[in-house]
Amino acid sequence: MAKFSGLSKEVGHGQRGKVGVLLLNLGTPDAPTASAVRRYLAEFLADPRVVEIPKLVWMMILHGIILRVRPAKSAALYQKVWTAAGSPLMDISLRQTAKLADKLNADNHDVSVHLAMRYGSPSVASTLQTMHQNGIDKIVVLPLYPQYAAPTTGSAFDAIAAELSKWRYIPSLHFINTYHDNADFINALASSITADFEAHGKPQKLVLSYHGMPERNLHLGDPYYCFCMKTTRLVTEKLGLGKDEFVMTFQSRFGKAKWLQPYTDATLKALPQQGVRDIAIVCPAFSADCLETLEEIVGENGHLFAEAGGEKFRYIAALNDDDAHITMMANLVKPHF
Numbered sequence: 474m475a476k477f478s479g480l481s482k483e484v485g486h487g488q489r490g491k492v493g494v495l496l497l498n499l500g501t502p503d504a505p506t507a508s509a510v511r512r513y514l515a516e517f518l519a520d521p522r523v524v525e526i527p528k529l530v531w532m533m534i535l536h537g538i539i540l541r542v543r544p545a546k547s548a549a550l551y552q553k554v555w556t557a558a559g560s561p562l563m564d565i566s567l568r569q570t571a572k573l574a575d576k577l578n579a580d581n582h583d584v585s586v587h588l589a590m591r592y593g594s595p596s597v598a599s600t601l602q603t604m605h606q607n608g609i610d611k612i613v614v615l616p617l618y619p620q621y622a623a624p625t626t627g628s629a630f631d632a633i634a635a636e637l638s639k640w641r642y643i644p645s646l647h648f649i650n651t652y653h654d655n656a657d658f659i660n661a662l663a664s665s666i667t668a669d670f671e672a673h674g675k676p677q678k679l680v681l682s683y684h685g686m687p688e689r690n691l692h693l694g695d696p697y698y699c700f701c702m703k704t705t706r707l708v709t710e711k712l713g714l715g716k717d718e719f720v721m722t723f724q725s726r727f728g729k730a731k732w733l734q735p736y737t738d739a740t741l742k743a744l745p746q747q748g749v750r751d752i753a754i755v756c757p758a759f760s761a762d763c764l765e766t767l768e769e770i771v772g773e774n775g776h777l778f779a780e781a782g783g784e785k786f787r788y789i790a791a792l793n794d795d796d797a798h799i800t801m802m803a804n805l806v807k808p809h810f
């Protein structure tokens with residue numbers, strides 16, 4: 474494609490180009506079917522940032538076992554959360570994109586906001602190409618992962634770099650790598666928890682469940698665990714919770730290796746035996762509700778807690794397209810225009 478032929482016309486040498494915000498999230502299958510989930514998982518799980526074991530061994534396991542078994546199982550779970558608007562992650566991400574554009578334009582910023590998904594569509598490459606075709610010469614990238622992790626944020630950067638490595642003219646670029654301790658983020662999270670407590674009463678314990686990661690990644694220097702700890706500390710301090718009023722856990726374990734602990738499912742099974750039968754659970758690593766929150770937490774873990782003797786279980790929704798979340802995004806990107 475004639476990607477660079479119109480550069481001087483679109484951007485103008487010596488002339489200031491347009492600003493574009495690029496929101497990035499993980500991505501989701503196109504449909505809740507085994508074949509669509511297989512396509513999605515094949516791309517996701519082949520990413521060396523996600524599974525860090527020798528490539529040849531992993532490709533044999535991935536194609537020989539996992540992609541034969543998991544797609545049908547995962548598709549059945551996706552069917553439980555799929556709505557008329559499609560996958561919740563996609564639906565919410567599109568609403569976040571539109572609302573952020575409205576917010577920035579209402580604040581008199583002449584910027585466009587674009588959405589890319591790391592796996593599936595809209596791809597990072599196609600979105601960057603569209604931004605280029607629209608004359609955007611300055612890009613502010615906001616990966617919607619509050620806590621930096623190499624498998625998520627690092628991989629988002631790789632995808633951007635892979636596309637830009639094919640371009641002759643590299644636009645001005647700002648990459649926001651983490652916002653786990655950003656004041657707007659902490660306040661938005663604390664407000665959503667307070668609203669739940671006010672509506673339904675303060676639970677015996679607040680469970681803060683983060684997406685897991687192999688423990689090995691922590692020892693190799695990934696800051697994700699420490700960033701989750703900091704989010705937890707800041708939010709619980711803001712809420713004035715004592716040490717025995719909350720617990721931080723990790724969910725969504727994949728494979729047989731040891732992942733970050735304590736595990737969410739084991740914790741929820743154990744809590745009723747410790748006399749804790751009334752909990753609220755929040756997932757601060759997810760900027761949008763998705764399979765991992767709506768099915769794994771509300772469905773599977775809610776069930777485990779009830780089976781173990783739990784009586785009250787409330788899930789506090791992700792920040793999604795809440796005004797406070799959109800304001801947080803605007804405040805994160807604006808200083809880089």
Ligand SMILES: C=CC1=C(C)c2cc3[nH]c(cc4nc(cc5[nH]c(cc1n2)c(C)c5CCC(=O)O)C(CCC(=O)O)=C4C)c(C)c3C=C
Binds near residue numbers: 501547618624686765
């Ligand atoms: C295989 C290793 C995985 C690592 C490491 C990992 C890290 C990680 N993931 C998120 C956010 C999301 N993950 C989601 C789904 C999902 N995650 C994995 C595996 C790893 N994640 C798999 C195999 C899946 C697919 C679902 C399944 O088949 O079980 C999602 C939801 C996607 C959706 O369509 O709704 C999100 C979001 C974070 C923040 C993270 C950080 C370390």
Ligand SMILES: [Fe+2]
Binds near residue numbers: 725
């Ligand atoms: Fe994941």
Ligand SMILES: [Fe+2]
Binds near residue numbers: 725764765769
């Ligand atoms: Fe899961």
